[in-house]
Amino acid sequence: xxxxxKLALATSVLAGSLMANDVLxxxxxxxPYSVYNAWTKxxxxxxxxxxxxxxxxxxxxxxxxxxxxVDFAGTDKPLSPKVLKKNxxxxxxxxxxxxxxxxxxxxxxxxxxxxxxxxxxxxxxxAYWDDAVITSTNKGLKLPHKPVTFxxxxxxxxxxxNYTYFLSKVSKEWRHTYGAKKSLNWPGHQHIGGNKxxxxxxLIKQTPFSVGYIDYADAKHxxxxxxxxxxxxxxxxxxxxxxxxxxxxxxxxxxxxxFYSVIADPKGxxxxxxxxxxxxxxPKEKPATDKKVTAFYDWAYKNGQDIAKGLxxxxxxxxxxDKIRKYWxxxxxx
Amino acid sequence: xxxLFQKISFTSASLVLAxxxxxxxxxxLQAKPAIDEFGFNFIVDKRWNQEVxxxxxxxxxxxTTTVVQTPEAAEDDDMxxxxxxxxxxxxxxxxxxxxxxxGGLVPILGTIFSTLIALAFALPIAMxxxxxxxxxxxxxxxxxxxxxxxxxAAIPSIIFGMxxxxxxxxxxxxxxxxxxxxxxxxxxxxxxxILPFMAAITRDSMNxxxxxxxxxxxxxxxxxxxxxxxxxxxxxxxxxxxxxxxALGRALGETMAVAFLIGAVYSIPEKITDPTISIPVAMALxxxxxxxxxxxxxxxxxxxxxxxxFAFIAFAKFYFLKRSRV
Numbered sequence: 185x186x187x188x189x190k191l192a193l194a195t196s197v198l199a200g201s202l203m204a205n206d207v208l209x210x211x212x213x214x215x216p217y218s219v220y221n222a223w224t225k226x227x228x229x230x231x232x233x234x235x236x237x238x239x240x241x242x243x244x245x246x247x248x249x250x251x252x253x254v255d256f257a258g259t260d261k262p263l264s265p266k267v268l269k270k271n272x273x274x275x276x277x278x279x280x281x282x283x284x285x286x287x288x289x290x291x292x293x294x295x296x297x298x299x300x301x302x303x304x305x306x307x308x309x310x311a312y313w314d315d316a317v318i319t320s321t322n323k324g325l326k327l328p329h330k331p332v333t334f335x336x337x338x339x340x341x342x343x344x345x346n347y348t349y350f351l352s353k354v355s356k357e358w359r360h361t362y363g364a365k366k367s368l369n370w371p372g373h374q375h376i377g378g379n380k381x382x383x384x385x386x387l388i389k390q391t392p393f394s395v396g397y398i399d400y401a402d403a404k405h406x407x408x409x410x411x412x413x414x415x416x417x418x419x420x421x422x423x424x425x426x427x428x429x430x431x432x433x434x435x436x437x438x439x440x441x442x443f444y445s446v447i448a449d450p451k452g453x454x455x456x457x458x459x460x461x462x463x464x465x466x467p468k469e470k471p472a473t474d475k476k477v478t479a480f481y482d483w484a485y486k487n488g489q490d491i492a493k494g495l496x497x498x499x500x501x502x503x504x505x506d507k508i509r510k511y512w513x514x515x516x517x518x
Numbered sequence: 519x520x521x522l523f524q525k526i527s528f529t530s531a532s533l534v535l536a537x538x539x540x541x542x543x544x545x546x547l548q549a550k551p552a553i554d555e556f557g558f559n560f561i562v563d564k565r566w567n568q569e570v571x572x573x574x575x576x577x578x579x580x581x582t583t584t585v586v587q588t589p590e591a592a593e594d595d596d597m598x599x600x601x602x603x604x605x606x607x608x609x610x611x612x613x614x615x616x617x618x619x620x621g622g623l624v625p626i627l628g629t630i631f632s633t634l635i636a637l638a639f640a641l642p643i644a645m646x647x648x649x650x651x652x653x654x655x656x657x658x659x660x661x662x663x664x665x666x667x668x669x670x671a672a673i674p675s676i677i678f679g680m681x682x683x684x685x686x687x688x689x690x691x692x693x694x695x696x697x698x699x700x701x702x703x704x705x706x707x708x709x710x711x712i713l714p715f716m717a718a719i720t721r722d723s724m725n726x727x728x729x730x731x732x733x734x735x736x737x738x739x740x741x742x743x744x745x746x747x748x749x750x751x752x753x754x755x756x757x758x759x760x761x762x763x764x765a766l767g768r769a770l771g772e773t774m775a776v777a778f779l780i781g782a783v784y785s786i787p788e789k790i791t792d793p794t795i796s797i798p799v800a801m802a803l804x805x806x807x808x809x810x811x812x813x814x815x816x817x818x819x820x821x822x823x824x825x826x827x828f829a830f831i832a833f834a835k836f837y838f839l840k841r842s843r844v
Contacts, residue, residue: 214806241806333697338782338799340807362569366807369567369784376699376793377782379803383683390688391698 206476211238212245212258215342216279216462218401220258222491223484230487235480242342242366249273249465256477257465260342261366262444272468274515275442276508278481280432280498283347283458284423286388286408287395289313289328295411296321296420299457302413303355305334305395308372313393321414328393331374335387335396338377340367346460347397350448364446397458400428401496415457416449427456428498435461437504439511459498466517474517482509482518545821552814556620560818563621566784566800567812570619620815622822624784628701628796629823631787632776633769635705636712640765643709644716645758649746651717652724664721671714679778682707687779696791697781704780704796708772712765719764723757724750759838763831770827773798797823 210220217239224235240248242259249257250271258278268275285297297305298321304310310317313327337344349364362368370377376391378384381402388396388408395411400423403410412420421427434455435447449457464481466474485508489499500508512518546553556563647667651660686707687698694702727750735745751758781793782803797819808816 243807243809247809338777338795339803340805342807365567367567367804369565373785375783376697377803378699379679379777379782383778386683387699390684 206233208233208235208255208473208476208480209238210236210256210258210464210477211240211248211254212465213242213260213342213462214239215242215260215281215346215399215460216258216497218495219279219488219492219497222495223480223488226488226491227480227483231483233476233480241340242345243340246465249467252467255466255470255473258462259465260460260462261345262442262446262461262463263465264444265442268442268444268465273465274468274474274511274517275444275463275465276481276511277437277443277461277500277504278464279492280428280435280447280459280461280500281496282400282423282428282431282456282498283343283350283397283460284400284403284408284410285395285413285458286385286398286403286410288388288392288409290392292325292327293409295325295409296414297411298414299354303351303358305332306351306370307358308334308370308375311374321420330393333391333394334370334372334375335384335391335394336368336370336375336377337381337384337397338379341380342366342460342462343381343397343399344368346446346448347458349446349460350458353449399496404496413457415453415455416451417453417455419453421454421456423456425493425496425498427454428459429501431455431457431459432461432498433501433503435459435504437461437507439507439514443508443511468515471517478512478518542821542824545817545824548817549814549821552620552811552818555811556815556818560620560622560815561626561822562623563619564623564784564786565619565621566624568619570617618811620812620818622797622815622819624786625795625797625800625819626822626826627786628780628794629770629798629826631701631794632705632708632780632796633766635702635790636708636769637762637766639706639709640713640716641762644713644720644761644765647713647717648720648724649750651721653742653746653750664718667714667717667721670710671718675711675772675775678707678711679775682775683778691791694791696789697793699779699781700791700793701780701787702790704776707775707779708769711772711775712769715768716761716765719761720754720758723754723761726757727753759834763834766830766834767827770823770830771798773802777802797826 217237220237224237228234237258242261245257245259246263248254249259250273263271263273263275285302287295289295298317301310301317301321304315304317310332312329313332314329315332319325319327345364345366348358348362348368351362352359352364362371376387378387378396381398384396384398385402385406385408388394388398389406398408400410403423410423412422415421430452431447431450434450434452436445436450437443437447438445443463447459447461450459464477466477485500485505492499509518552560647663651664651667655663682703683699687703690700690703690706691698696702731749731753732745735749740748776796777799780795780799782795782799783793784795785792787794801816801820804812805816
């Protein structure tokens, strides 16, 4: 008897969950996972529509989108219009985040890192903290004669792609020798890799005289001191939501090119330079499902701003979300 | 009934072989493009994921026609071309003729070294624990220490990884200098992880030594040390070697804990306190974002690990166990 009741319960729950509302499945980039996760929860609370997002990495997200294994996919690396067309996909940006230079120098705060210094550190060419390339922009700071330990991501990641993309924009030499990649064989000897952002955060915290790139959300969450970074206009900008927003507003994201662009190193005197947009892919032939996906993102652009800010991400500026909505309309997926 | 029973047990037994073969074939097929591209030089090449101008790739110069282009690889290739489009200015174009080279030497050495450090650290301690538990400790002490050892074996490896990173690594770098995450840190934590396996199995096999043998030795005037050395060790040799093989298998393939502790740097360590990388770690860390030839190269590494562990264990089994039986 109990068996029958259990069975009835199970089937009713199953049927209920299938019938009740829409369920959307997405997978891909891990960079925006915390935001997407918070958004989906809030979205479910207010609308009753369920959205699942599994963080697998951008490459696997692109694969899933190509194979039509999911309703939408996240990628930190945008696909070109050519590739999108070939695979029958549409693309639009989801959220903007920033990468910071976290460091651990006992007794030193307000460190300023010039573009040249960041490249030199990443190339393993700065042996000691009192190297001229660092001291020249830090007059008045007493930097120790200690070896620089550079901390990077050990796993392949969109964060690394966006960071190395920034380096490629700043340095021609970097562009030719290493390029922009999701995982890299880092040059030099004084560097160590941390597993995921948590690993990088704890290595920076535990290793005196270290410096590394880490996304703003994790740096803030772990109380890591962040350096001011020189932007395109030659100004040193302290990482802050305002500076990221200034950067996002200047970013060149063109709907005609399916928003195909990496936004690192934007123009503008107040822009923080190492910013990154993360993108959403949806299949062309499923406008009905796509409408549900865009409805979710539309809701998130409108209502998810505080959630995104709280997690250290930047909501897209209104000028951009207007463009995205027009793009959806033009493609018939709004 | 008898026939059915025979059939069922035969199927179960052959399932293992089929699985092993299946895994091997899958690994091989996925690794095939990388094997074709890099050949056996992969094993001695210390470059991983490095851009090399086309004219400097050694024996592979200009011979791009031999690269097997599966439809999927072709797609991935134009993704990479796009990446170049995005970052390269027009005047850079003519210098873009590079290709990415993958070699497995660093992870292979990292795997072997970290395993050896772990064994060198764990083996004497495990033997000490086993002898203590089997021969010296009082029954009560032996019981509780025994339970503690078995619990240690049940701790998930991620916990060893986090503990190692937050608490153990700073201590190691204070004592030995160098980086916090290094070959040494990874090896020592690996040692702690395999210790309980070795200790527990060795204790169990020592406990099977017949009392008659021990008592006769004592009756002849042997000391405790002599009994352990000349009676118990020879008697439980098979079990001890079995425990080492099991521990070796775990150390070779351990991923999560080592991923946090080895530093994940593709360079051959000059000192024991330098960071490096091992095969399972390279695979785990890069698999999520790998595509095209990079993914094939990871499968190639996997194939090498598979063969490496197989060879290690087969060698140990046939060489030592055969000799101990004579």
